[in-house]
Amino acid sequence: xxxxxxxxPLHLPFLxxxxxxxxxxxxxxxxxxxxxLNLDVGGLANVTITLRSNYIPVFFQGxxxxxxxxxxLEGWKPGEVLSAVPDLEKQGQxxxxxxxxxxxxxxxxxxxxxxxxATALPKDNAHTVLVLIQNGLNIEKPFLEAYPNxxxxxxxxxxGSKEVRPGHIVQDEHDRLLIGAFANPNISKQDILExxxxxxxxxxxxxxxxxxxxxxxxxxxxxxxLVYNACLNPICAITGLDTGRIRLAEGAVEGLVRPAMREIVxxxxxxxxxLADDVVEYMIGVDPLDLYLAPSMLADVGKGxxxxxxxxxGEPLREGKKAGVAMPTLEVLYQIAKALQWRTKAxxxxxxxxxxxxxxx
Amino acid sequence: xxxxxxxxPLHLPFLxxxxxxxxxxxxxxxxxxxxxLNLDVGGLANVTITLRSNYIPVFFQGxxxxxxxxxxLEGWKPGEVLSAVPDLEKQGQxxxxxxxxxxxxxxxxxxxxxxxxATALPKDNAHTVLVLIQNGLNIEKPFLEAYPNxxxxxxxxxxGSKEVRPGHIVQDEHDRLLIGAFANPNISKQDILExxxxxxxxxxxxxxxxxxxxxxxxxxxxxxxLVYNACLNPICAITGLDTGRIRLAEGAVEGLVRPAMREIVxxxxxxxxxLADDVVEYMIGVDPLDLYLAPSMLADVGKGxxxxxxxxxGEPLREGKKAGVAMPTLEVLYQIAKALQWRTKAxxxxxxxxxxxxxxx
Numbered sequence: 001x002x003x004x005x006x007x008x009p010l011h012l013p014f015l016x017x018x019x020x021x022x023x024x025x026x027x028x029x030x031x032x033x034x035x036x037l038n039l040d041v042g043g044l045a046n047v048t049i050t051l052r053s054n055y056i057p058v059f060f061q062g063x064x065x066x067x068x069x070x071x072x073l074e075g076w077k078p079g080e081v082l083s084a085v086p087d088l089e090k091q092g093q094x095x096x097x098x099x100x101x102x103x104x105x106x107x108x109x110x111x112x113x114x115x116x117x118a119t120a121l122p123k124d125n126a127h128t129v130l131v132l133i134q135n136g137l138n139i140e141k142p143f144l145e146a147y148p149n150x151x152x153x154x155x156x157x158x159x160g161s162k163e164v165r166p167g168h169i170v171q172d173e174h175d176r177l178l179i180g181a182f183a184n185p186n187i188s189k190q191d192i193l194e195x196x197x198x199x200x201x202x203x204x205x206x207x208x209x210x211x212x213x214x215x216x217x218x219x220x221x222x223x224x225x226l227v228y229n230a231c232l233n234p235i236c237a238i239t240g241l242d243t244g245r246i247r248l249a250e251g252a253v254e255g256l257v258r259p260a261m262r263e264i265v266x267x268x269x270x271x272x273x274x275l276a277d278d279v280v281e282y283m284i285g286v287d288p289l290d291l292y293l294a295p296s297m298l299a300d301v302g303k304g305x306x307x308x309x310x311x312x313x314g315e316p317l318r319e320g321k322k323a324g325v326a327m328p329t330l331e332v333l334y335q336i337a338k339a340l341q342w343r344t345k346a347x348x349x350x351x352x353x354x355x356x357x358x359x360x361x
Numbered sequence: 362x363x364x365x366x367x368x369x370p371l372h373l374p375f376l377x378x379x380x381x382x383x384x385x386x387x388x389x390x391x392x393x394x395x396x397x398l399n400l401d402v403g404g405l406a407n408v409t410i411t412l413r414s415n416y417i418p419v420f421f422q423g424x425x426x427x428x429x430x431x432x433x434l435e436g437w438k439p440g441e442v443l444s445a446v447p448d449l450e451k452q453g454q455x456x457x458x459x460x461x462x463x464x465x466x467x468x469x470x471x472x473x474x475x476x477x478x479a480t481a482l483p484k485d486n487a488h489t490v491l492v493l494i495q496n497g498l499n500i501e502k503p504f505l506e507a508y509p510n511x512x513x514x515x516x517x518x519x520x521g522s523k524e525v526r527p528g529h530i531v532q533d534e535h536d537r538l539l540i541g542a543f544a545n546p547n548i549s550k551q552d553i554l555e556x557x558x559x560x561x562x563x564x565x566x567x568x569x570x571x572x573x574x575x576x577x578x579x580x581x582x583x584x585x586x587l588v589y590n591a592c593l594n595p596i597c598a599i600t601g602l603d604t605g606r607i608r609l610a611e612g613a614v615e616g617l618v619r620p621a622m623r624e625i626v627x628x629x630x631x632x633x634x635x636l637a638d639d640v641v642e643y644m645i646g647v648d649p650l651d652l653y654l655a656p657s658m659l660a661d662v663g664k665g666x667x668x669x670x671x672x673x674x675g676e677p678l679r680e681g682k683k684a685g686v687a688m689p690t691l692e693v694l695y696q697i698a699k700a701l702q703w704r705t706k707a708x709x710x711x712x713x714x715x716x717x718x719x720x721x722x
Contacts, residue, residue: 235700249704336617338610355651
């Protein structure tokens with residue numbers, strides 16, 4: 001749905017302070033909305049957000065946000081609310097300073113994250129900095145391939161928030177965001193990567209309502225989060241048990257969760273990333289048992305959505321195996337997750353299932 | 362529900378031929394009903410059946426059976442239809458010649474199969490022969506422990522039948538039943554085991570409508586069926602895909618089904634059971650793809666029933682590992698199946714889940 005005449009009513013660049021950066025946030029679910037809010041209240045960013053499923057309610061009524069960081073906001077909107085990623089060339093628009101990707105990242109289901117930003121990123125881009133507030137491993141690689149001179153930042157978010165209905169966000173755990181720069185061999189001055197990362201931290205945290213930090217060791221942050229995301233997340237999705245019940249289920253932690261997590265720790269170590277000794281036990285208990293929280297993949301399977309299994313599970317598995325680490329538990333979890341993804345594709349008619357014998361095509 | 366005064370109206374032993382055997386069939390679902398029917402039409406058995414969920418319709422109206430072996434039967438009943446396993450001592454009844462167990466065998470959810478037959482089997486039984494038409498490995502062991510002098514026969518059924526509503530059985534694949542004797546070191550004359558097995562084959566196949574054979578190599582028959590039952594069955598249950606879709610799902614056969622099946626073949630071999638070279642490929646394709654058949658565990662998960670994962674998956678896994686075989690795929694499948702079973706217990710309130718924080722007990 002394109003409503004171009006409605007799109008930019010409040011875009012008044014001549015009122016902006018000189019230090020203000022133009023930031024496009026792609027994806028305005030529970031992570032993207034809070035990111036846009038933090039950038040907005042900091043006052044250093046002119047924020048545009050592009051939405052898909054919740055565009056209509058947010059465009060007309062704004063977000064309703066109940067946030068442990070920001071309090072209760074009714075009808076809040078960033079500067080611009082768009083229904084699609086803008087086409088800079090068609091619209092004769094200058095490049096953004098930052099593009100924040102806060103969508104799910106599902107490379108096995110088009111459009112990929114790279115496809116998604118294509119119209120907002122000039123082919124030879126060196127100006128716009130990409131910020132991937134997305135989970136998993138190697139998510140920067142397709143961008144560095146398509147846009148070799150683009151600076152790509154890593155955002156590892158530890159927020160607890162969900163969109164309870166379209167445009168209504170409940171954030172009940174503090175936003176903690178670790179920002180660092182992905183290595184990019186094509187950037188001649190490496191300092192500039194760190195500079196941009198720190199600048200983005202400043203834009204994001206100036207409002208004082210959030211805990212956003214510069215973190216130089218992107219790989220460490222990502223592997224650490226994978227101890228949860230490559231293990232508990234698919235195990236809960238596959239068994240249909242939340243993070244409380246999986247701990248109550250006899251033998252499930254010992255038989256599934258802990259072995260999987262140890263494989264991630266071993267893979268990280270083989271790749272030069274030393275995780276804290278207590279990371280496995282910490283991640284097993286990180287969600288309070290009696291909140292019975294559903295990790296993202298479990299929630300997605302329940303809603304018939306695609307799951308982010310390739311970046312969360314497939315990539316660390318492939319990297320670990322390449323480094324010679326035995327990962328038998330993650331291997332089977334990966335194969336099952338892949339079958340679940342195929343099931344969703346079949347249910348949506350994206351892959352074709354021939355008719356049953358004796359039934360019409 | 363006990364209705365003792367209704368129970369035995371047609372029990373007229375003085376009319377029976379001298380060679381007639383008294384047979385109790387426990388469990389009258391899709392397998393037990395066809396077993397009772399074969400024994401009944403053979404004319405050599407006086408058949409009593411005990412039912413649970415379908416007792417009311419079968420007691421009052423009999424079975425409706427649409428069978429590729431027997432044609433269409435309306436209102437068929439064996440000699441006696443009971444709502445519970447009889448208590449021989451209380452009723453002053455003499456022991457059965459055969460007790461056929463055709464229920465699911467779920468040792469992790471009481472009552473166990475041994476509990477189930479208890480009142481129909483004298484403690485020091487040496488007369489009644491048990492016939493276990495049930496899947497999986499080591500199912501005879503609890504019986505041999507509780508009733509050391511009891512002869513236990515193995516029934517490996519390859520029937521394709523289902524109960525579409527209570528008392529209504531549709532059998533669309535031929536009944537093929539392999540009968541052999543489980544080894545029992547306490548039986549002094551080993552020949553008698555083989556004799557009884559052959560006698561039961563005669564009772565079962567005399568009607569001429571079925572393919573029931575004596576098969577001396579019980580372990581071979583059981584491991585062969587496990588290639589399907591320990592692998593495809595739980596993989597379908599876990600992924601939610603039937604045996605057609607699992608073959609269509611990209612990578613699922615290569616990544617899950619085949620590795621799991623090869624582990625079963627290796628475990629069998631380590632235990633002295635050589636399966637045919639083509640058994641893996643045969644079992645992958647044994648269900649016609651375009652019928653999209655749901656194996657029993659998938660059907661059970663869908664209905665919120667318990668799954669037979671301990672005998673089908675747990676026992677071969679434990680035996681294989683004990684014999685030194687690496688079984689990484691089955692290990693993970695087993696742990697997941699165990700978590701699914703726990704989920705069913707939790708959903709039924711059989712295990713207690715503490716209340717969510719902030720919610721009343």
